Amino acid sequence: MKFDAEEFRKRSKEDFEGAWHDGPKVLSTPPVSRQYPRYMYRRARPHPVFDTIQKLRQAYLSMGFDEAMNPVIVEEQEVYRQFGPEAMAVLDRVFYLGGLPRPNVGIARKQIEGIEAITGRSIDSQTEEALRTCLHRYKKGDFDGDDLTHELSVVLGIDDATVVHILDAVFPEFRELAPESSRSTLRSHMTSGWFMSLGECWMRHPHPIRMFSIDRCFRREQEEGATRLMSYHSASCIVAGEDVTLDEGMAVAEGLLSAFGFTDFEFRPDEKRSKYYMPGTQTEVYARHPVHDWVEVATFGIYSPSALGEYGVGIPVMNLGLGVERLAMILHQADDVRKLSFGQFYPPTLTDRDLARAVSVREEPSTEAGRVLAQAIAAVATEHAAEPSPCSFPVWSGEISGTALDVIVIEPEEKSKLLGPACGNEVFINEGAILGVPDTEKFANIRANGTRTEIRFIDTVALLAAARIEEAARCGEGTAVQVKMAKLPSDVNIKIADHAMRFVTDNQKKIDLRGPIFMTVESRVRGE
Known part of the structure; x- marks a missing residue:
């Protein structure tokens, strides 16, 4: 629909x-x-990192930068071209890509007997040769590994599940495979991709070339911590042209970061001095934010002519890069990049308003007549709550699901009142606690400063009674709904979402929706 x-x-x-x-x-x-x-x-809510990426993209685009995608997989030799003698230090922190080799599986009498024992039938010479050919084709790479099970099932005339059993029991070569590394690496910094891209495009595009790329990089840290991850996002740009100077980096940094509310800027020499930058050009960008004061947010420099020469690039190139997660941490006042990036793995902090949204009614009537009935029950019961018992009061007369009904609220016992004192309690959230409190001086502070849910016990019990009466009416029957002493939220027809329950218990807060309700509602089929 x-x-x-x-x-x-x-x-x-x-x-x-x-x-x-x-x-x-x-x-x-x-x-x-x-x-x-x-x-x-x-x-x-957007993810803070991807929200920051989107804003960075818009800022770059508005400044006249074209968006590009740089290679993620970089061959080892490219790192040597870019870093020269320093390459080994760089390669120490990159991830090498590996894969499982394809085993040379032999078919001898032992394997044939193993297959026959599992399938329960003999294998003739023609099927044996077809099996040998299939495994040889797999070794040569004629089809992918995820197609091997299907190919073998066709040769042997059995289902895929039996083939999986055979591979595990008869061919231990597959289970004993160990990955082997290649000379391909995952990009550890965006510069690796920029050199490769510039080598292909600098003679084919009008100058100056202005490009940006925001994407993942991978770095083999000793361990992840509050300020670093093994996989992070780099927001990087290049400006390539005959007249490019460090002033380009300053202008781009100011224009880019102004979009995030940063005001004043300082540019300080970076002592790290990466080999792919010209000596004396690597610069750190410090910016002042109204909330966060001075923070380091970016680095820029002019690429080394010798490194550019490895790719045949004959013009100056300015590169600026910043870590997206670092910028997002500043903007969201986060103290741990792991929690910022992977919040689903950490217990969330729920505000009282969040908890209020998680409190709802368990059962409700599904018809318009049932909803009107619930409102009538709550209104009449509230009006006569303090009437001495025994007593009863008519609530509603009408038809539900073709059944004509008369509904009353009743308290048959003597020396009591129509309703118990907790019927007027209202649910408030106060500093993480979920409480049902009356309108009395004792609870005045909670009612004044807590977060109101607009849920009263009298209303939730009335909704429960209307729902049960509605259900009985579908069978042409009357019924009685009675709630006595409430000990659990479900006793007063209240539901607390699982995530809120977990938060409250994890933080050792209180859920107290108890109290004497003693409310009885009866429906009678008219004429009986």
Whole structure:
């Protein structure tokens, strides 16, 4: 079915009784329908790293840089061309790519007997030769490894699952394979790709060439920590042309970082002095942010003519690069790049508003008549809550699912009241605790400073009663719904989402939705 946004908004507004808001706001009244998934009522959050990447892309594009993709897989010899004698130090921190060799599998009498024992049938000479040919073709690379199971199943006339069993039990060569390294590496810095790209395009593009690339790089750190990852994103650019100087780097740095709210800039010589930069040109960029003060955010320099000469490039080239994760850490005031990048692996911090969104009603009526009934139950019960018992009060008369009903709230026992004292409790979130509190002086601070959910026990119990009455009416019957002493959230028809429950228990906070409810609602089939 085609999604109709206008219809969605219209029906949502009706369902929420005027409580629809644009954006990620808490609804002013609890929903009375679950017609649409709850996640559709909030604006999703972007990942901080990819959000920063998107803003960097827009900044580069607005400054006149064309977007490029540089090679991720770099041959070892390219690193030697770029770094010369320093290459070994660089290669010490790169990842080499490896793969499993294809084994030379022999077919002897032992293997044939093993296959026959598993399949339960003999293998004739023609099938044996076809099997040998198939394995030889695999060794030569005539087909990929993920096709081997299928190819063998065709030769042997058996299913894929049996072939997998045969490979594991009869051919230990596959299980004992060990990866072998190649001379291909994963790019450890974007410069490796820029040299290769410039070697191909500098004579084919008008000057100056202005390109940027934002992509992953890989570095074999001893271990990952709060400030470094083995896989990170580099936002890098080059400006290549006859008149390119360090001033290009300063201008690009200021223009790029101004888009993120940085104001003042300082340019300091970088003592690391990478060999692919001309001596005296490698420069660190420090910028002042209104929140974060002075921080190092980027590095730029002029590529060494000797390194460029290895690729036949005959014009000056300025390169600027910054680590996206570092910039995102600054912008989001994060102290650990692992939590920033891989937040799903770390316990999230939920605010009281987040917890309020996670509290909802377990059971609700599904018909319009049932929803009207729930409102009537809550209204009448609230009005007569303190009436001495025994007592009963009519609530509603009408028809549900073709069954004519009369509904009452009742308390048959003597020397009591219609409702227990906890019926008027309302759910508040206070410093991570989920509490059902009455409107009394003792809980005035929680009600004044806590986060309100707009969920009262009287309303949730009324919704439960209406849902059960609605269910009985479908069978042409009346019913009685009674809630006595509430000990768990489910006793008052309240549901707390699993993620919120985990957060509350992990942080040793309290969930207290207990209390004496003592509310009884009866439905009677008219005429009985």
